[in-house]
Amino acid sequence: MGAFGVAGVSLGADPxxxxxxxxxxxxxxxxxxxxLVTPLKDLTGSLTxxxxxxxxxxxxxxxxxxxFSTYVFxxxxxxxxxxxxxxxxxxxxxxxxxxLLLLIPLAAxxxxxxQRRLGRRWTRLHRxxxxxxxxxxxxxxxxxxxxxxxxxxxxxxxxxxxxxRWGRRRWLERRADRGSASHGLQxxxxxxxxxxxxxxxDARVGDRYAELERG
Amino acid sequence: xxxxxxxPEDRFISRRALLAAGLGFAAAESLGSFAGEAFGQTPPxxxxxxxxxxxxxxxxxxxxxxxDITTYNNYYEFGTDKSDPADNAQRxxxxxxxxTVGGEAEVTGSFGLDDILKPLSxxxxxxxxxxxxxxxxxxPWIGFPLADLxxxxxxxxxxxxxxFKTLYDPKQMPGQSSGVLEWPYVEGLRIDEAMHPLTxxxxxxxxxxxxxQNGAPLxxxxxxxxxxxxxxxxxxxxxxxxMPHTTWAGSNPSEYGxxxxxNPAVDHPRWSQASxxxxxxxxxxxxxxxxxxxxxxxxxxxxxxxxLDLRRNF
Numbered sequence: 001m002g003a004f005g006v007a008g009v010s011l012g013a014d015p016x017x018x019x020x021x022x023x024x025x026x027x028x029x030x031x032x033x034x035x036l037v038t039p040l041k042d043l044t045g046s047l048t049x050x051x052x053x054x055x056x057x058x059x060x061x062x063x064x065x066x067x068f069s070t071y072v073f074x075x076x077x078x079x080x081x082x083x084x085x086x087x088x089x090x091x092x093x094x095x096x097x098x099x100l101l102l103l104i105p106l107a108a109x110x111x112x113x114x115q116r117r118l119g120r121r122w123t124r125l126h127r128x129x130x131x132x133x134x135x136x137x138x139x140x141x142x143x144x145x146x147x148x149x150x151x152x153x154x155x156x157x158x159x160x161x162x163x164x165r166w167g168r169r170r171w172l173e174r175r176a177d178r179g180s181a182s183h184g185l186q187x188x189x190x191x192x193x194x195x196x197x198x199x200x201x202d203a204r205v206g207d208r209y210a211e212l213e214r215g
Numbered sequence: 216x217x218x219x220x221x222x223p224e225d226r227f228i229s230r231r232a233l234l235a236a237g238l239g240f241a242a243a244e245s246l247g248s249f250a251g252e253a254f255g256q257t258p259p260x261x262x263x264x265x266x267x268x269x270x271x272x273x274x275x276x277x278x279x280x281x282x283d284i285t286t287y288n289n290y291y292e293f294g295t296d297k298s299d300p301a302d303n304a305q306r307x308x309x310x311x312x313x314x315t316v317g318g319e320a321e322v323t324g325s326f327g328l329d330d331i332l333k334p335l336s337x338x339x340x341x342x343x344x345x346x347x348x349x350x351x352x353x354x355p356w357i358g359f360p361l362a363d364l365x366x367x368x369x370x371x372x373x374x375x376x377x378x379f380k381t382l383y384d385p386k387q388m389p390g391q392s393s394g395v396l397e398w399p400y401v402e403g404l405r406i407d408e409a410m411h412p413l414t415x416x417x418x419x420x421x422x423x424x425x426x427x428q429n430g431a432p433l434x435x436x437x438x439x440x441x442x443x444x445x446x447x448x449x450x451x452x453x454x455x456x457x458m459p460h461t462t463w464a465g466s467n468p469s470e471y472g473x474x475x476x477x478n479p480a481v482d483h484p485r486w487s488q489a490s491x492x493x494x495x496x497x498x499x500x501x502x503x504x505x506x507x508x509x510x511x512x513x514x515x516x517x518x519x520x521x522x523l524d525l526r527r528n529f
Contacts, residue, residue, distance in 0.1 A: 013279075013287035013494045014297070014350060016502065075492070077503050082490070090486050142485060145348060146466065147295035147395050 016074045023070055024096075027063035028136050028154055030056055035133065035161045042168065054110050057129075061107040064100050092142035099135035102128050133158045261423040266337035266357050272413065273341035274511070279352040281421045283494055288428045289346065290447060291396055292381065292388035299390070300428035307387045307448065309432035318378075318454035321369035328432055332418065334367075335359040339422070340415060345477045345510045347441035351491045356436055357419025362410040370406065370454045377409045378402075378459035379435060380451030388448075396462055402446035403459035403473065404437065405519075413438055413515055439512040441475040472529040476520070477510035481529050 011018050034056040040049045071093075076083050087093045106126055109115070115122050137158060141151040278284075290300040312328040337357050345351045365377065383399035385391040391398045408414060415436040418425055425431040430447025437444050443463050453459075463471035470484055479489045491506045509516050520528075 011499075012298070013283035014492070015499050016492060017350070019499075074499055075503070077501050082487075086487055089482065092485055146291070 016070070019070045020067065020075060023063050023067035024140070027060050027067055028140065030059040030063060031129075031133055031136060032154070032157055032161070034060060035129070035158070039161065039164050058107060058110060060132075061103045064103055068097070068100050092139050095135050095142065096139040099132050099139060102132050102135070106132075130162060133162075261426060263423055264337055264357050264419045266339050266419070266422070269338040269340050273339070273355075274343055274353060276341075276343070276353045278341055278355045278421075279494055284352060284354055284420060285426050285428060287352075287494060289348075289442065290390075290428060290430070292390045292398075292400065292448070293428065294390045295395060301426075303389055304427035307382075307427045307431070309427065309448075312432050312450075314433065314450055314452060316368050316452045319371045319374040319456060320454045321371065322367065331364065335363055337419065342415070342436060342438040343510050343512075344436075344438070344442055344445075345491060345506065347443055347471065347475070347483065347488075349483075349486060349488060349491050349506075350494055351504075351506075351510075352494045354436075355421055356415060356417045357422065357425075358415045358417035358436065360412055361414045361416045361435065362412065364416055365409060365452075368452075368454070373456045374406055374454035376406060376455050376458055377404050378451075378453040378455050379446045379449050380453075381446055382448045382450045396466055399450075400446060400462045401459060402435065402444055402461050403455075404444075405458075406454075407519055408437070408516075411516060411519065413512060439477060439509040439516045441477060443471070444475050474520075474523075474525075474528050476516075476525065476529075477506060478508060478525055478529065479506040480508070481526055 034053060037049045037053040037056065041047060072078060072083060076086065087097055106128060109118060109122060109125060118125065137151055137155045140154065141148060144151060286301045287297045288300040289297065290304065293300040293303040310328075313325050314328055314331060315325045317323045337359055339355055339357050341353060341355045343351060344354050379402045381398075381400040382388065383391060385398075404414070415438075417430065417434045417436050418432060420426065420429055425434065430445070433449045434447040435445050435449065458473055461473055463475075464473050477488075482488050488506055490503050492502050493504055495502065507513070
């Protein structure tokens with residue numbers, strides 16, 4: 001699915017559906033991109049990627065809001081009673097709506113200031129992104145009539161990204177345990193700090209990135 | 216929007232008058248000449264048909280554009296996206312075409328489509344089309360009452376249902392290589408539904424030979440039922456005693472039933488059927504309208520279902 005039709009380019013026979021699908025799909029794509037930042041950082045050893053994470057995350061929110069607005073104003077013609085009935089009766093609408101609600105606190109605390117003020121709680125709060133990814137895929141999965149391959153693909157990508165984080169953590173922990181047993185070394189500082197919650201993972205890397213930027 | 220995308224009703228009618236005056240070809244000849252078309256999204260110039268307009272069986276609502284009707288299709292044999300059929304259906308060869316008739320009837324066997332069509336006279340009917348996905352169109356079909364065809368096979372008293380089958384040929388229908396549905400597509404009607412005067416066998420659209428993506432060379436249209444009952448590219452008709460196992464009902468029995476009558480009071484388990492969005496390139500705002508019982512054909516068909524629990528037999 002490409003960009004929207006602009007002047008002279010048709011949106012096809014069912015423009016509302018096209019806009020709905022396009023905005024929804026882009027919200028999911030930006031969510032994938034957001035969650036790709038950490039593995040890319042690890043694999044390339046470059047912190048440059050972190051520069052884009054906030055923007056990518058906000059794009060998820062942006063497209064989710066567009067998607068919801070399209071549903072409310074174009075698909076349902078702004079009829080609140082119909083929307084309310086739809087949300088209550090049809091679980092896939094509810095799932096998407098829940099995902100959007102959960103995105104609000106993340107978008108609201110996306111500033112560096114909020115990150116510093118919330119500290120450890122910020123990291124915990126932003127783990128909601130995994131719940132949102134799950135809701136997004138579930139929402140998509142539940143609405144397709146029959147061809148589940150596209151939502152399945154997103155589910156697989158999210159599972160891989162989550163699995164990567166889980167594996168990385170296990171690997172770091174095991175390395176730390178082995179290290180402390182055989183060599184009497186301390187656990188890696190990063191992991192220890194994260195575990196104790198002294199410094200939130202993202203704030204920590206962010207600070208380091210800030211240092212880099214300062215030169 | 217290009218002028219070709221919209222067909223004002225007056226122009227449409229005048230063209231129809233011209234066609235009726237003898238500019239069109241006979242159906243049987245023209246179908247053959249057009250079957251070789253293999254390029255482009257839609258055949259640039261599908262052959263015109265001779266038909267008469269059946270106003271008594273047509274709705275007053277303005278029909279959707281030819282462009283909309285031929286580019287927005289659910290036809291999983293050619294892919295699951297709405298645009299896939301227009302892209303992929305052109306490799307389907309619609310001639311020669313054989314329809315095999317069997318089961319509880321006196322006349323059975325394999326028949327060439329042109330032989331089947333020869334004694335039938337074509338008419339145009341402008342019908343509403345309501346998809347189970349909660350969108351709708353208005354389509355000027357060209358066809359003939361299914362009853363006119365079925366009666367010639369002299370169904371016996373045991374013929375309680377009619378079963379239809381789509382062509383199975385993954386080489387021509389690339390979507391059949393995927394397991395998204397069980398192939399070949401099977402649909403069915405109760406014999407009284409099949410014999411109902413509204414039930415149409417279709418060979419054309421907008422006065423022209425039916426494009427492949429719309430189910431050429433022969434498709435079913437049952438206007439008071441959800442669109443998936445309108446089986447396309449029919450190669451088999453069988454009179455049977457028991458209710459046939461139909462494709463969508465078999466693929467998900469809790470969501471799709473055998474009857475599939477349009478019913479705003481019975482929701483799809485995952486979405487509402489109370490309203491629908493009318494397809495049309497021009498409308499982004501306020502395109503939703505209430506869905507009517509039996510898609511607005513209740514006066515003609517509701518009596519078929521006296522005593523049947525429509526909530527259970529969805």
